[in-house]
Amino acid sequence: MITCPTNVTSNNYVGFTSGIIQVRTDHEANVATVTWDPPIVTENVSRFNVTSSPYKSGDEIPISTIHVITFTATESSGDTDTCNFVISVIDIEDPICTIEPPSYMGSVEMGQQNSTINYIITVRDNVQVSSIKTDCSFIDIGNSGQEYIVDRAIEEIDSTGTFPIGETMVLFSVVDNASPNGNEGTCSFGVTISG
Template sequence: MTVPTENGTMYATVSWNAPNATDNSNNVTLTFNEEHTYRNSGLFPIGLIPLSYTAKDASGNRASCTFTVSVIDTENPVITGCPPSMTVPTEDGTMYATVSWNAPNATDNSNNVTLTFNEEHTYRNSGLFPIGLIPLSYTAKDASGNRASCTFTVSVIDTENPVITGCPPSMTVPTETGTMYATVSWNAPNATDNSNNVTLTFNEEHTYRNSGLFPIGLIPLSYTAKDASGNRASCTFTVSVIDTENPVITGCPPSMTVPTENGTMYATVSWNAPNATDNSNNVTLTFNEEHTYRNSGLFPIGLIPLSYTAKDASGNRASCTFTVSVIESCSDPCINGGTCEEGTCTCLEGFAGTACEEKSKLLF
């Protein structure tokens, strides 16, 4: 017969119906010829136990009957105190954590059990564990092959931010002559991380490159270092492209002398306005007169200084100056080559009068 152990024990209580013995002499003794001191019924340990009955008569004749009791252990071991799953940060500057735990205990009804640390890799308690989720287990096994397992995990997390060294300094760069750009370059920084797995990204707001063309203005730029665990570090700097180039004014009006209109003390004056250009393509040309004169407009007798000013968005300036001299005209036109100066004709020799007539004609 095959009999399982009783729960929590290493024995089985076994009993059977004893056999009968007969003999022609009617004088026979039946003996339970066990190898040990087992009884019917009694406690039998785990294992295969051969048993027998022997019948013997008074003449010494014998007969035997043999059978076996196989006590089997079907009860699994029990593991207590299984380590809890744990999350452990890496040690500063390393990609490892030193991890340890209290080992569990294993018991079995057979009192013969082996507890094995059944790790997937060659980790130890205590030992160095790399970044990541590591499944671990203990297995208890008894002599009958019954097993019990206890599983837990060690999660080593990286909470350490990368380090960026050599961040570019903020810089101020003038535009190249005749353009609204500057070619800018710099030495890229370095990124390190305890995990030895870090990506450095040029995290510009726009699509600028190193090196590349940068327009006039203040441009914020950055580098970002990110490791596999999502830890980040940033490095920020600015490129300030400044315009130091003055605008250019072409076609500045020439200074001019204009007589007053007949019977007035003014002259109507006009001119062709100049043009202003600038490397920035953003320039304002202003008629910067000292008074409220206009082109065209009425100008009084006198010397009037005028100017145009070109100004770009960066405050760079260029000026163009000229004068309008309004002189009083003569009441009668000066003829015969005479010139009008301050309202009076200046006549050539042989001519006189308010209009420089011939002197011979004036006598008659």
């Protein structure tokens, strides 16, 4: 008879709910490293072989709602016994955005009320960034207006903005593709335009 391990560990342990062990992804990765003690086999035979499938202790397990880890003990006679446990790897890591330059000071040309500046937004995530957006109406993110669809793990986005005289703080929100709800991060930069 085989008994599944009860000591399943990860540096990213989240909890145990409805028979499912939940762990979050490793930092800046789309997998979680999970370890467990060997299963306990109690048989009246001296020789048996134990395998685990599809993962073994110490493996990097990808994001998924459910991974069923099955242990099989096989006696030398060919008799087998199995047990299993369930792991869910979730992404709760917020995406990151940065802006170059982080702030801008400039002035308008003679007779003008606005100044156009160029900047680069870098977005990244351990899995995949879905989109970045702002409520600032005079921002153009990657020639797409106020919202830009990313759909990759990292991207540098050339952007522009036409700013009025005065101080403006622009806030961006970036969302990843985590399920069921995307994780959200923010970044901002300040612009000062003198007349």
